[in-house]
Amino acid sequence: MFIINCPYCGERDHAEFSYGGEAHLVRPKQPTELSDDQWAEYLFMRKNIKGIQYERWNHSHGCRRWFNLSRDTSNDKIHSVYKIGEKPSE
Amino acid sequence: MSNEYRLSSGGQINRSEIISFKFNGKILYGYKGDTLASALLANGIHLIGRSFKYHRPRGIFTSGVEEPNALVQIIKDEAKTDPNLRATQIEIYEGLSATSQNCWPSVKFDLGSINNLFSPIIPAGFYYKTFMWPASLWKNVYEYFIRKAAGLGKSPTKKDPDMYDHNYYHCEVLIVGAGPAGLVAAKTAANAGKRVLLVDERPNFGGNLNFANENYNKINELAPLEWIKKTCLELKNYKNIKILNRTSVAAYHNYNYLIMMQNLTDHLPDKDKKGKIRQRLWKVRAKKVILATGSIERPMIFDCNDRPGIMLSSAVRKYANSYGVKCGNNISIFTNNDDAYETAITLHNKGIKVKSIIDIREKSNGSLPKKCDELGIKIHWKSAVIYTEGYKKINKIHVINLSKDNSSVVGNKLKIDCDLLCVSGGYTPAVHLYTQSGGKLDYNEDKHYFFPKKNTLNQMSIGSCNGTFGLKNIITESHEKTKEFLDIKKTEQFSILEPRSGNFENIWLIPSNKISGKTKSFVDYQNDSTANDIKLALREGFKSIEHVKRYTTTGMATDQGKIANMHALGIISEVTNTKLGELGTTTFRPPYSPITFGALVGRNVGKFFDIVRKTPMHNWHEKYNAKFEDVGQWKRAWYYPSGKESMYDAVQRESKAARSNAGILDASTLGKIDIQGSDASEFLNRVYTNAWNKLAIGKCRYGLMLNDDGMVYDDGVTTRLGENHYIMTTTTGGAATVMGKLEDFLQTEWPELNVYLTSVTDHFATISVCGPHSKKILEKVTQNIDYSDTNFPHMSFKNGLVDKINCRVMRISFTGELSYEINVQANYGQSVWEKCIVAGKEYGITPYGTEAMHLLRAEKGFIIVGQETDGTVTPVDLQMDWIVSKKKYDFIGKRSLYRSDTIREDRKQYVGLITKDPKEILEEGAQIVAEVKNKPPMDMIGHVTSSYYSPNLNKSIALAIVKNGKKLKGKKLYIPMPNKTIEVTVSDTIFLDKEGKRLNA
């Protein structure tokens, strides 16, 4: 039950957002040149770490914009929120 | 009114208001302000129920939320009955009827108590060890007996007639608990203008101060009750504070989000409950939270410490002071601290005989023990109670001296008669909410309790839940810390009178003169776990406290071990020689005290519970007797029975009419996304499997959308309205997720594309007219459109007018018939629909629903995403290779189409099935086998995805997904059903008009 500071709208309740999985997975520009293993690495493999994790979130019941945030999965503390294309502050 | 245990005066009860209630069918009396427990005790009733495993008689042990024994069921009727309520929390009202639980057939004669005789064979893990084998006995034997013998109350069997509510609330500071610490914090904060919410689970505020001895405790020269009254009055005068009683915080989540349940009517007589909300669930987001949840008194763990008539010392004091009830006439007290002496003095002053105090300490330098000595109460120093006698009520205690190091007993035992034993093992800070919020604990080695490790910027604990004891310490800490926490300058002075307190000494498990294993020293009363169970679990190799907890079930009952979790940990720490601070605690989980399903669900709003979406023509469908089906939130016309026509007959008639004359379908629910921007064509190229850049303006194209794993995700027709302008249709159910997915790609993967998406599903009404007469009907309905095949061929679109209304007409077909879709602004949907009906009358136009639509497309072998596909099907599996572009460099899902798994030849593939008997209709979902055996298991190679009787072909047709299906064409397969096996032949998926001639009929 977090409060998420949407970079476009400000602080809003968790319930307004949807989780979009791990952040900074860049879709390969030339998928056809990848081996099965390389493609599978992009498609299926996720870190699911305990600690600071970078995540994609969508303000689905608000501005509908996607953004990234870094969250400590051990205590759900959100350390930074930043727009797509930007880098986290820490 | 026989209240032989009621004192002649005193208490916060209203003696002028007598209340009658029933307990186990017997009519009893109490006063307004009594709890069920205090009223029963006033009537001399201690025995409330039987224990969970051994069915030992158990009595009222506490005076509050921590009660492990006195669980009752409140019964009104089949719809209104509440199990597992604590008698110590129920406020009595006229008409209350409560019964004991967990005793069968009655509380006084209990068949299950035979377990008690065999208790040596019901050790820890008994249920795990015994009821394992054979599995066949589970259903009829074990489960029946366990449920019958162990049942914790009964659920209502009818619909809940009560009203519940949810309330969202925001405040600057939430204070949980209105004992002395909470009250001082609330006043400090309110006085500084903060927006405060103060809650307490009890009906009255003041906490344990309510029953403190007024001769020894004073605040600002006021007796405890006077100070509480004055403070509460002052608080009520602040406009910036909201105060809730009977409100229990169930859960403390992250970011100061707390769930609380407020009880509004449970304490009222039945006649006053009518029309009122029973409980309200509060969802509170607080800027800052102050926890002042107090502490819970501990018992002592010794042999047979569970008999009725053994109670917590503070509870006995509360019953005397707050309810004017004496819990016994001949009282002994067993303690390790000074607090129990306040109980002794209070009882003595009320004329109740306190015969002896057994204290494990060598001595105390406190002021209260000294007073007891002066009063002539016999104190047995350095002694312990090691056994009790009495079956349904205690009648004797065995007392013996302790060795110097408290590890064993010495000398001869002394037997003392008594009808009540008060026990006091010190206090455990109630850190439940603190730990729920993620807080870590520290262990105090001297005082033997866990306490909050640290306060944060937005949360702090004060008072005894913080490990702060003594009235003066609590009040000073509360005031000072609240000032600091909320940045308040104003200071208030307090003068406090309190007794001087002696030291505290702790023994987790009182030693015994019996050999180990022969004692029944209960740690968890409700689940009947003993110290020996814990030791056994440790001997059997359980090391983690979480495992010991589950194996012995200690702390897993409805009270969640509020009373004795500490002792369980203490015993584990002693046996394993681990420091408690290192051992830690088991996890405290919400809810702190049980909350009802009704409160969680909230108001029953009937049809408003979920959003219902209706098309612009909905009223027409209703008027013409349509039956509706739910597709997501949409209500879609399913079929239109004429008179008493069955669904089957209606669908057959509608399907036939659509091919022989004309049919009309409401397709407004299809998702519609308006796509604009200079990169719109490139965008479509990337999200669909086929090529889009060469699609001419005014043309339509069918597209298949995949996930990047190569599996079919959605499909639909997209029309190019202009150079940089498309309108995409999606499936009805997929509209929102497709829109979300496309937005995701645009925002995160391809921000360089100049494309804008707008959902316009609700903006347009879509009317589909099909059949050989459809063109003639459209010509009558629209103006300025030339419907000749050369001007307006299949898969193209025209702008036109219906009267003065703009419309878009697409010539596209999901039925395989000549077919047009008219899109108009939603407000005009019904009038245009009606216009089509009138225009089509001479051609026999027939409205058809989604069921006939499904049948018609199945005749043509068109897939429905979600019916023929299930997220594991690729376009190649669907034999739709034609729609997958070989030329395009990339599109979503392309790379996955030639992974080693997706290129397997024997994947499940899309096929048609023809039954041997043309009248036999397959069941959708039926499993398909190649080889029939006498009984299962058989190798299942696929399943039927769609199945109908085709009125246009006069035979049964079906679509299926079958392993290696492409190569099985013409082969026989079998569908085993419960009473027969159906033979089918694998066929092409297109059953009707393979050449597509009808599109241009």
Ligand SMILES: [Zn+2]
């Ligand atoms: Zn936003």
